[in-house]
Amino acid sequence: MAVQEKVQEKIDVAIVGAGASASVFASVLARAGKKVVMLEQGPDWQNGDLISSEIWGRRLKTVNPAILEGKDRLGYSYNAGWGSGGAATHYFAMFPRLLPSDFNMKSAYGRGLDWPFGYDDLAPYYDRVAQDIGVSGDAKAEERWRPPGQPYPMPPIRSFRHGDVWLRGFEALGIKTARATVAINSQDYKGRPACVYDGWCNAGCPIGALANPSFTYLEEARKHGAEVRPFSTVTRVLTNDKGDRVTGIEYYDRARQRQVLQADVVILAAFVAQNPRILLNSATGKHPQGLANANGLVGRYVMAHTGATIWGMFDEPDIQNYMGVLAAMHWSYDRYDKTARPGAFGSILWHCSPAIKPNDIGGIANSRNDLFGQPLVDFIKRGSRQLSRLQAFGEELPNPDNRVVLATEKDEFGFPLPRINHAYDADAVGVWQQACDEGLKIARAAGATESWALRAAPPTIHMVGGTAMGRSAADSVANGYGQTHEIANLWIAGVTLFPTEGAVNPTYTMYAASLRGAEHLAANWGTIAG
Numbered sequence: 001m002a003v004q005e006k007v008q009e010k011i012d013v014a015i016v017g018a019g020a021s022a023s024v025f026a027s028v029l030a031r032a033g034k035k036v037v038m039l040e041q042g043p044d045w046q047n048g049d050l051i052s053s054e055i056w057g058r059r060l061k062t063v064n065p066a067i068l069e070g071k072d073r074l075g076y077s078y079n080a081g082w083g084s085g086g087a088a089t090h091y092f093a094m095f096p097r098l099l100p101s102d103f104n105m106k107s108a109y110g111r112g113l114d115w116p117f118g119y120d121d122l123a124p125y126y127d128r129v130a131q132d133i134g135v136s137g138d139a140k141a142e143e144r145w146r147p148p149g150q151p152y153p154m155p156p157i158r159s160f161r162h163g164d165v166w167l168r169g170f171e172a173l174g175i176k177t178a179r180a181t182v183a184i185n186s187q188d189y190k191g192r193p194a195c196v197y198d199g200w201c202n203a204g205c206p207i208g209a210l211a212n213p214s215f216t217y218l219e220e221a222r223k224h225g226a227e228v229r230p231f232s233t234v235t236r237v238l239t240n241d242k243g244d245r246v247t248g249i250e251y252y253d254r255a256r257q258r259q260v261l262q263a264d265v266v267i268l269a270a271f272v273a274q275n276p277r278i279l280l281n282s283a284t285g286k287h288p289q290g291l292a293n294a295n296g297l298v299g300r301y302v303m304a305h306t307g308a309t310i311w312g313m314f315d316e317p318d319i320q321n322y323m324g325v326l327a328a329m330h331w332s333y334d335r336y337d338k339t340a341r342p343g344a345f346g347s348i349l350w351h352c353s354p355a356i357k358p359n360d361i362g363g364i365a366n367s368r369n370d371l372f373g374q375p376l377v378d379f380i381k382r383g384s385r386q387l388s389r390l391q392a393f394g395e396e397l398p399n400p401d402n403r404v405v406l407a408t409e410k411d412e413f414g415f416p417l418p419r420i421n422h423a424y425d426a427d428a429v430g431v432w433q434q435a436c437d438e439g440l441k442i443a444r445a446a447g448a449t450e451s452w453a454l455r456a457a458p459p460t461i462h463m464v465g466g467t468a469m470g471r472s473a474a475d476s477v478a479n480g481y482g483q484t485h486e487i488a489n490l491w492i493a494g495v496t497l498f499p500t501e502g503a504v505n506p507t508y509t510m511y512a513a514s515l516r517g518a519e520h521l522a523a524n525w526g527t528i529a530g
């Protein structure tokens with residue numbers, strides 16, 4: 001039985017979440033004259049709320065509980081966001097693109113899944129996003145690895161000695177590098193100032209040099225009338241009696257009161273754990289396994305990136321490791337070939353180096369968690385001017401058993417929590433181990449006097465997947481625009497749509513795919529919204 005609701009409010013588009021992908025859809029649809037409401041579980045952060053401090057930065061992390069299981073449990077609370085801007089309020093804005101080989105892995109290699117479109121379909125949107133939000137980089141140098149496109153609107157950001165020290169090592173191993181592309185202003189851009197290189201990107205960039213959604217697509221959406229409704233927790237999508245249309249959403253407001261919002265189109269943009277959870281929690285008699293889940297694929301193919309992390313101590317008075325951004329100054333796709341490593345399939349992306357703080361996750365103290373007392377103090381003193389970090393993201397292939405399901409445990413409103421199982425397979429672990437080995441060689445060739453890799457277990461960096469897009473209802477939840485195969489006016493946005501992940505940070509691709517999807521929805525509004 002579909003749930004019958006007393007109508008309280010009727011709008012054109014209800015978007016669940018006010019994060020990165022939600023902001024793109026809201027901006028395009030509000031500009032097209034639609035009445036858009038974004039239901040956001042967390043606060044509506046204002047730019048003045050952002051404070052450059054590790055402790056404060058933790059307030060931007062999710063408060064949404066999830067049960068985490070499996071051999072390589074996901075770092076869910078680290079990776080997810082809370083409040084307007086979502087995880088992109090405190091992301092690092094490193095902006096690599098996927099390469100053409102990432103889009104057709106099943107056809108080309110018989111591994112993973114194919115995307116429902118190719119690099120060439122997305123390329124114009126990559127170029128437009130760069131202009132929209134402000135991206136700094138050297139497109140010509142990057143074109144060594146990818147098809148040509150438009151130049152980036154700003155030159156690369158500044159480099160500092162703690163990034164440049166690795167270049168000797170790359171060169172010695174024959175690995176070509178380029179200046180990294182980042183969504184950070186190297187110059188004033190569209191009324192936002194240039195970066196001051198203080199390395200507080202993880203606490204949200206209070207001056208707006210980093211393109212977080214609140215300064216870009218979300219601001220644009222608000223200008224055109226889109227509303228963010230903070231502290232609104234969406235629990236279910238509602239459907240009509242026939243089960244062939246969604247009619248709106250159910251949510252709990254800041255007073256913990258249940259509300260219903262009717263909408264012609266519903267877009268789920270609530271990140272990896274919550275998009276599948278809401279679809280599964282919305283089961284009705286017509287959709288007994290949950291919405292858009294007749295094929296049982298909702299929740300499957302959740303992925304993360306491994307990270308081969310190499311630390312190096314350099315015998316120089318001051319490599320200025322306290323300066324810079326948290327993204328990267330240099331990177332290399334030279335080892336991206338998925339078949340380059342014996343016995344382990346998948347890509348890697350080398351990048352260096354982030355500004356480092358004394359403590360917290362990427363801090364100096366945590367780079368040697370075997371040290372205590374005076375040896376730790378001595379190490380931090382030396383590290384404060386001589387330590388640098390090199391990293392390779394490693395690809396994980398989509399695995400149907402890495403998935404979100406409903407737990408028996410419930411949230412405060414009585415709805416099942418998400419339970420997420422995740423384990424890396426032998427390919428992901430093999431790629432990570434070989435990257436660790438190569439990273440140590442790079443460090444030695446770079447002249448590091450001490451170098452070590454963090455090898456206890458592969459970390460889980462980024463999270464994508466859970467509602468994969470594809471060409472047909474037989475193999476995916478949504479089409480290449482984000483429209484679910486089962487219900488025309490139910491859409492999905494964000495990194496949850498990724499069928500594969502390559503070895504790159506996901507947000508540039510996610511923005512480009514969202515822009516493509518949102519413009520398709522706006523252009524076909526009459527047939528989709530009914």
Ligand SMILES: Cc1cc2nc3c(=O)[nH]c(=O)nc-3n(C[C@H](O)[C@H](O)[C@H](O)COP(=O)(O)OP(=O)(O)OC[C@H]3O[C@@H](n4cnc5c(N)ncnc54)[C@H](O)[C@@H]3O)c2cc1C
Nearest residue numbers: 017019020021041086087088092093094234494495505507
């Ligand atoms: C520390 C860190 C560094 C990162 N660095 C980079 C980087 O350098 N480059 C890069 O490309 N990517 C980076 N990322 C990843 C990037 O932030 C995400 O890929 C991106 O934000 C995902 O966008 P999204 O729209 O799918 O989800 P989000 O932007 O997270 O938005 C989801 C929103 O939905 C809301 N929500 C969830 N459940 C509900 C509910 N039931 N009701 C209402 N609202 C709900 C959440 O509060 C959140 O605001 C980083 C992430 C982190 C955490």
Ligand code: SF4
Nearest residue numbers: 195196199200201205
């Ligand atoms: S380093 Fe640059 S982008 Fe990062 S918080 Fe500081 S000013 Fe913003």
